[in-house]
Amino acid sequence: MYFFPSMNLAEICDNAKKGREYALLGNYDSSIVYYQGVIQQIHKHCQTLKDPALKVKWQQIKQELTEEYEQVKGIMATLDSFKSEKPIDILAPQPEEKPEDPTVWPPPIPAEHRNPVPVKRPNSGMKQQRKDSPGLQHRGAGPGGRGQAGSKADRPGSRDARGTKSKDDKGKKPSGDAEGDVEQKKFDGTGYDSDLVDSLERDIVSRNPNVHWDDIADLEDAKKLLREAVVLPMWMPDFFKGIRRPWKGVLMVGPPGTGKTMLAKAVATECGTTFFNVSSSTLTSKYRGESEKLVRLLFEMARFYAPTTIFIDEIDSICGRRGTSDEHEASRRVKSELLIQMDGVGGALENDDPSKMVMVLAATNFPWDIDEALRRRLEKRIYIPLPTAEGRVELLKINLREVEVAADVDLDLIAEKIEGYSGADITNVCRDASMMAMRRRIQGLSPEEIRALSKDELQMPVTMEDFTLTLKKISKSVSAADLEKYEAWMAEFGSV
Template identity: 45%
Template sequence: MIERITKEIMQIGDPVTFEDIAGLEGAKRLVVELVCWPMQRPEIFTGLRSLPKGLLLFGPPGTGKTLIGKAIAHESGATFFSISASSLMSKWIGEGEKLVRALFAVAAYRQPSVIFIDEVDSMLCQRSSDENEASRRLKTEFLVQLDGAGTKSTDRVLVVGATNRPQELDEAARRRFVKRVHIPLPDSAGREQLLRRLLQKNAHSIADADIANIVDKTKGFSGADIHTLCGEAAMGPLRELHADIRRIRINDVPPITAKHFAAALASMRPSVSDAEMLHYRKWNEEFGSFLQK
């Protein structure tokens, strides 16, 4: 079981830093204070200042919750575990619960560790009397381990959950994620920063005034929406060539211009509605650890 967890769950990918995440300055500052400082200086953060066992990142899809989880592991020098329900499920009765216990044991052995659960609502949704017995046992075991039953109070093991459906979390799971941070849509400064970073990767002739205009027209867009918008605009120069793509030289591809973004904006809409944003704000006011100013 330990070998299975080490091979299948531990993720070794490109390092992600908080500087790589555009915008979200308030959320990044909170995460650094709550998580990175206690992991880097455990001798200072003891007692009331000790590392929280659970951190919940909630907000609309495409805002960078997964990137923040990876940045936590990289900035703190922690071992990163990225798990899902498929990683822990088994056809054998009782093996799923044993895998959960083994996961926390390996995380404690390799501490500091970050256990990241994307779409945590799918694994820790509200319990009911008619749900599958195997999933219920797995959920219960995970809640027991998340409460610190399988690790010491001094162990530097953090469970980070990310979800865009926080209202579907089980009440016991919500209590165990003691810090709940809202990851909102990027503001105008964050959208501008993201646009400039994405445009660095391709030749373009877009002036600062054009970028300001694009930022104004992308109000309500998530980070993923802006990435899709830039990808659609980058296809504009290729479509204008009207030539066989197999015979085009790289130097013949014209730069991206403002008109390409105008055409891309005409065919795109935000993926998050105002009604959904209202739900996130209400949940944050009721259960969030830090209210947005």
């Protein structure tokens, strides 16, 4: 592992601190210079790192600083747009202010009352004040409509209004700025219904799911396979080419509540990709032919925002077996379009940079209902099993980390009693047990007495008796027969 020298680390922290301080003081030119320098330093440092986890953390820091840098640029662009305007035509139109017809200005308003106040003097003074007063510039970028330069919708427009002036004046542009532009760029929906584009942008795109591997207990084999199939091609693009090209898609198979959706979000977070969370309702429309357009638009947007992770939950509801008696014509067209688009994504990966890849992650509780052609395109098929004994203990610790636990609670003993429980079942057990003390405390009290209780009176530790009572009420949700069906399917079609 490569360690950053302490002097350089201190310099990065100092530069980032100065950039923020100058931005708060309204000295945006100096702030831009410091932000450019610290982003370049982090970019060079990331190129030398060998530890993938450390590299991802530095890239996240670089992304945060790049977003701050873009906000400062947006504020400067807004201020420049104020200076370039001609307020004389708006504030004091000359044709109306200097009429010569005496019938317009009656005798009670003598002409000499108008002459000492020239039209141009207030405007010129205002321009001078804007130029010399940083405080006024800072207020101009405040709560007003044009001053919201930090918003995502205004930043691209602000950069256009400012043009290339800032880049030419500074003489250089930090290497991290390109990544910031990619993160903030807007998909051009020309040729598509604007409502469809807006709905996908609003409901699907998530650039920071903020779920990490450590947030998921157990499932080490699944994490290892997902790292190899999705994460490593992002970290080692030169290796994953040709026959080693990344997989077209990954299918996660397992009982409900085992953590398939959490794994998908962790993949998106660790890769730093844009995350599209797709369900059957997302790609369904009552208008003929519009569902196919949504599928095509989804993949077009995914290629635009690449690197991208498309997670299709409950994929059996979208792409069941074709040719069955209860299949509708519209459903068949949607399935065909999805298969075509997935083939297009796979073909693009053969020659393109893996950092521009579009990875399709799918999850299902009914793998035997999936269409054969889709199963072929989802080349990696991973089984997400019920948690092991160690996994159950870890899940109990994760779920109880926000509550006080009594000394008599034996997590290993509880883990033995909940064998066969899924991750979601274990979460329900912990939730119910943590509420047992509160139920005992409010028993027999009137509503007024309950409302009068303080928070400290309700903060009582969870005891072993609470778990004993809870386990008598909550049973496991996955049967042994279901587990046998999953294992039989994986034995026939698994690809781990």
